[in-house]
Amino acid sequence: MRFTRRGFISKAVVLAAATASVVSGCSSGGGSSGGKTTLTFWARSDESAFVQKIVDGFNSTHDNITVKLTIVPTANYVQKFGAAAAGGSAPDIASIDLVYVPYFAKQGALSDLSSTANGLSFKDTLSPAHMQAGKLDGKQYALPFSADASVLFYNKGLLKKAGLDPATPPKTFADIKTAADKITALGGGNTGFYLSGACGGCNAFGFLPSIWAAGGDLLQGDLGKQTASVSDSAPLKTLLQFLHSMQSAGDIAPSAKTDNGAQALQPFESGKVGMFVSGSFAYASIKQAAPKLDVAAVNLYDATGSSYSSFAGGDDVAIPSGSKHKDQAKTFLNWLLQTDAQTKYLANQGVIPIRSDVAASDYAGTGPVQKVLADALNKGKSVYSLQTNALYNDANGPWTAMFQKAVFGADIDGALKDAQAGFEKVLKS
Amino acid sequence: MTSLTAIGGRGALRRRPVSALARRRQRVGLLFVAPAVLMVLAFFIAPLVLMVWMSLNDWPLLGTPTFVGTRNYTDALHDPTFRHSLLFTGKYTLLLTPILMIVGFALAVLVQTPRRGVGIFRTIYFMPYIVGFAAASYLFLQLFNSGTGVIDRMLTDLHLVNHPVQWFASPKVALAAVLVVVTWKTAGFCMLLIMSGLQSVSGEVVEAAHMDGSGWWSTMFRVQLPLIKQTLGLVLIFSIAGSVLAFDQFYILTNGGPSNQTLTAVYWIYNQGFTHFQLGYASALSLVLMVIVAAISGIQLRLFRDTNEV
Numbered sequence: 001m002r003f004t005r006r007g008f009i010s011k012a013v014v015l016a017a018a019t020a021s022v023v024s025g026c027s028s029g030g031g032s033s034g035g036k037t038t039l040t041f042w043a044r045s046d047e048s049a050f051v052q053k054i055v056d057g058f059n060s061t062h063d064n065i066t067v068k069l070t071i072v073p074t075a076n077y078v079q080k081f082g083a084a085a086a087g088g089s090a091p092d093i094a095s096i097d098l099v100y101v102p103y104f105a106k107q108g109a110l111s112d113l114s115s116t117a118n119g120l121s122f123k124d125t126l127s128p129a130h131m132q133a134g135k136l137d138g139k140q141y142a143l144p145f146s147a148d149a150s151v152l153f154y155n156k157g158l159l160k161k162a163g164l165d166p167a168t169p170p171k172t173f174a175d176i177k178t179a180a181d182k183i184t185a186l187g188g189g190n191t192g193f194y195l196s197g198a199c200g201g202c203n204a205f206g207f208l209p210s211i212w213a214a215g216g217d218l219l220q221g222d223l224g225k226q227t228a229s230v231s232d233s234a235p236l237k238t239l240l241q242f243l244h245s246m247q248s249a250g251d252i253a254p255s256a257k258t259d260n261g262a263q264a265l266q267p268f269e270s271g272k273v274g275m276f277v278s279g280s281f282a283y284a285s286i287k288q289a290a291p292k293l294d295v296a297a298v299n300l301y302d303a304t305g306s307s308y309s310s311f312a313g314g315d316d317v318a319i320p321s322g323s324k325h326k327d328q329a330k331t332f333l334n335w336l337l338q339t340d341a342q343t344k345y346l347a348n349q350g351v352i353p354i355r356s357d358v359a360a361s362d363y364a365g366t367g368p369v370q371k372v373l374a375d376a377l378n379k380g381k382s383v384y385s386l387q388t389n390a391l392y393n394d395a396n397g398p399w400t401a402m403f404q405k406a407v408f409g410a411d412i413d414g415a416l417k418d419a420q421a422g423f424e425k426v427l428k429s
Numbered sequence: 430m431t432s433l434t435a436i437g438g439r440g441a442l443r444r445r446p447v448s449a450l451a452r453r454r455q456r457v458g459l460l461f462v463a464p465a466v467l468m469v470l471a472f473f474i475a476p477l478v479l480m481v482w483m484s485l486n487d488w489p490l491l492g493t494p495t496f497v498g499t500r501n502y503t504d505a506l507h508d509p510t511f512r513h514s515l516l517f518t519g520k521y522t523l524l525l526t527p528i529l530m531i532v533g534f535a536l537a538v539l540v541q542t543p544r545r546g547v548g549i550f551r552t553i554y555f556m557p558y559i560v561g562f563a564a565a566s567y568l569f570l571q572l573f574n575s576g577t578g579v580i581d582r583m584l585t586d587l588h589l590v591n592h593p594v595q596w597f598a599s600p601k602v603a604l605a606a607v608l609v610v611v612t613w614k615t616a617g618f619c620m621l622l623i624m625s626g627l628q629s630v631s632g633e634v635v636e637a638a639h640m641d642g643s644g645w646w647s648t649m650f651r652v653q654l655p656l657i658k659q660t661l662g663l664v665l666i667f668s669i670a671g672s673v674l675a676f677d678q679f680y681i682l683t684n685g686g687p688s689n690q691t692l693t694a695v696y697w698i699y700n701q702g703f704t705h706f707q708l709g710y711a712s713a714l715s716l717v718l719m720v721i722v723a724a725i726s727g728i729q730l731r732l733f734r735d736t737n738e739v
Contacts, residue, residue: 079703086490107491198686255575258597260684389704396700401688408598408687429707 037328039067040091042081044074047095047146047315049285050349057345058335065328067093074201075261078389085109090320092329095145098133098316099388102223105134105141106386110318114140116330120337127354129312129382142316143333144354146346148279149376150205150311152176153286153369156294158183158190158274169298172305173242176275180251183274192251194268194276195243197408199261200400204383204392205311206277206300207243211235212381213302213309218423224386228423230402231416238303240406240415247407257408260395269293279313280373284350297372299379312380314354352377390426398422480712488709490702501713510689511714514697515721521604521693522672528612529668530661533619538649540620541627551624555617562614566681569610573597573682600690603683607691610678615671619664626660627653662733666726673722694718 043051048071055069070091072080078100084090085104096104104110117123117131117140127144134142156166162182170176180192196202211218214235219226230236246252253267265282267273269290277300286295299308317336319329335341342353347363352373364374383392392399402419406412484501488494505511540551557565572578573596581593597603630653638648654661676695679685685692685700698718702711 082490082706083703104491107489109491198684254595254598257595257687258684394700394704395684395686396689396692396697396704404686404688426705429705 035064037065037325039065039093039325039329039332040070041067041093041095041332042070042072042077042091043095044077044097044315045071046074046148046281047071049281049288050146050345050351051095053349054336054341054345057341058332062331062335065331067332075199075393075395078393082109085320085322088322090322092319092323092325093317093332094320095315095317096142098130098142098144098314099383099385101133101142101316101318102136102384103386103389104318105136109320110141111321111323111326112139112141113143113319113330113333116140116333117143120334122337122355122357125355125357126337127312127314127356127377129380130314130316130354133382133384134316134318142318143337145315145317145336146281147312147314147352147354147359147377148205148281149313149352149373149380150209150277150279150300151297151369151372151376152275152277152300153268153283153295153297154179154275155268155271155273156296157271158186162186162274166296169296170275171298171301171308173238173303175305177242177246177249177251180246180274181249184249184251190272190274191253191267192274193246194252194273195256195407196259196261196264197257197404198259198395198400199264200395200397200403201393202261202264202278203403204399205279205313207239208383209300209309209311209380210239210302213300213307214238219383219385223384226385226387226427228420228427230398230423231420233416235302237412237416240403240412242303243407244410244412252407257404265289279311280350280352281314283369283373287350295369297369299372299376308376308379310376310380312377312382314352387426391423398426480715483709484712484716486709488707488712490706490708494709497709501710502717504710505713505717508714510692511694511697513689514692514694515718517690517692518673518675518694521607521675522669524604525608525611525672526665526668528608529615529619530664532612532616533623533664536616536620537623537627541624551621554620557614557616558618560614562677563681565610565614566678569606569613570682573606597683598687600687603687603691607678607682610682611672611675615668619668622660622664622667623657626657629660630656658733662729665733666729669729670722670726673718673725 041055051071052069055067059066074097077097081090081094081096081104085107090109101110113134120126127147130142130144130147131140134140134144152169154166154169159166159169159179162179162185164170164179164182170179176193183190183192195206208218211233216233216235218230218233218236219228221227243252247256253273255263256267264278265285268276268278269286271290271293283295283297286293300310301308317333319326319333323329337355339355339358342355342358343362346353347358347366347370350367350370352370353359353363359374359377364371385391390397394400398419398421401422402415405415405418409415483494485496485498486494487497487500536554540547540554560568572580575581575593575595580596581590584590585593594602596606634652634656635648638652643652674695675693676699679691679693679696680699683691685696694714695718698711698714701707701714
């Protein structure tokens, strides 16, 4: 009798403990309560200088929709967004670097915005590069959001101190090196040039234009069937030799070797760097962080200074296919593309707007740097591939490894050979 | 206790029925372990089976999987980066393990005798273990920063170096920096295990050894440490398994660089799975790594098993 009661009690306790140990999960994402909808919006950290103002502007003028902004570090954006899209926790609106949009559109991660696009009266003024990146099989999966183009920024004060004329900035590789040497010779912690040695994406944005300006390209062929010509690219070798020569002359700070982009702007903003390559997103940030800095810009030329190009980049904005608030998200998109929003929140912050009517009238005229940036965007090209992230952006990928080895090491040919093998491996997979 | 065989020979063992009481006890016992078994099934066995299935497929993060048989495994065999990462992980483990054991042992010896205030030191030495690897790595990323970090400032002010050290610019120095961080973080845990092992050795044994004329060193290394062989084996297993699976500290401190020279096995698996979105290939790599860790742990368990137990 004693045994059966004890047996029963112990069994009951065990069953209770078993049921109590059930774990439950919870999901994230936007929600709606009582007519007010909250939308989640992801943007990359490169846009952090201007994107919060956009969100604040929208929230203050819309009573029943609130947009919640999440800034994601640029280097991790593709991973985070891909994992979220696969796991069903993607945001309601996503600002995606336009080079990655073809991949996500192909995988079905973005919803079809063709009807929204066709309903815009100003559709023809939207940046063609941005629209092209978002188009797949005749349907529009993303719309332009912000435009970025790469140029060479220089510190007019430092150039003048080094005895150079800031009104005629250097264009050829030889001139840039001479200017860098003179600025480094000023001493006092000043260096002539800066680049983020471990940031593949930054260096693709900043240095592919000189290869394009020379008529070269590293990728050939149709989407999904591309081939690489890295080790036999003469403009690329010339570029790496030029950067390496500046590094061995001491024109680039040693900390640049391991900078993965987290320190991309601070050296220039501190006023101790003569020149560095970046774009309009960075310009917006520099204006905020160092408003007294005397900054100017010049286009990115090929080695001989005969023609120039730029990386016409920036972000598209898309509504991931899993969003439960597509209509409200479309309201946000429509608001973003109006002239008011483009002028107030992009052009006035130094970022190139994505409507040519706004860009021409309000942007290029706001300053000399803006004029160079607008011109760069017009002349610019982009990388159009399904494997841009694995090729250029990956911190452990072939482009990043090549840059570190070639610029900060001695074996440029070896670095090019390894990069060719790395590119081929990625393109084949 | 009478031997069952003595009662009726071996046949008696087979024919003797299990009593109702024994059966009920068995059932209750099974119910008690049921929650743990369910958790192991749900959080280990099921994902493992799924991972084996994924490794036999080309399974992109976004998109539909296709069956490819053992192609992922043949690719893994010919993957030079995976091989380099395994070699680097091995080198890292071989360097870290003795450092951890020695530092942990030294700390344990320092705090083993109960004295006034020793509790504070035990806490201080153990506290870094509570900080997660990611948080500790970010902390040291700032401390090792050549421009704004404390460590370079101290070294230059003390004239130990002429200009700030670029801690992550060369693979050897980067590895040394990571070893410093991991030792700082984990030595306290090793100290705790070794200390409790040393305290479990009866004081009489130590006294007897002293009376036989054995000094401190030979008592420690010929009497005490051999007695706590089990504990030392446990510390080794924890430390080695943890080192083979190292990821956080390299991801944050070195980004696997420069030029992928400090890339560990798990870091490469993460890269293949979440940067290249190849979950099938990453699963195959994970399985290979799992077999390696299991083999190493198996060897260790065999070497350190108590030969007195049957």
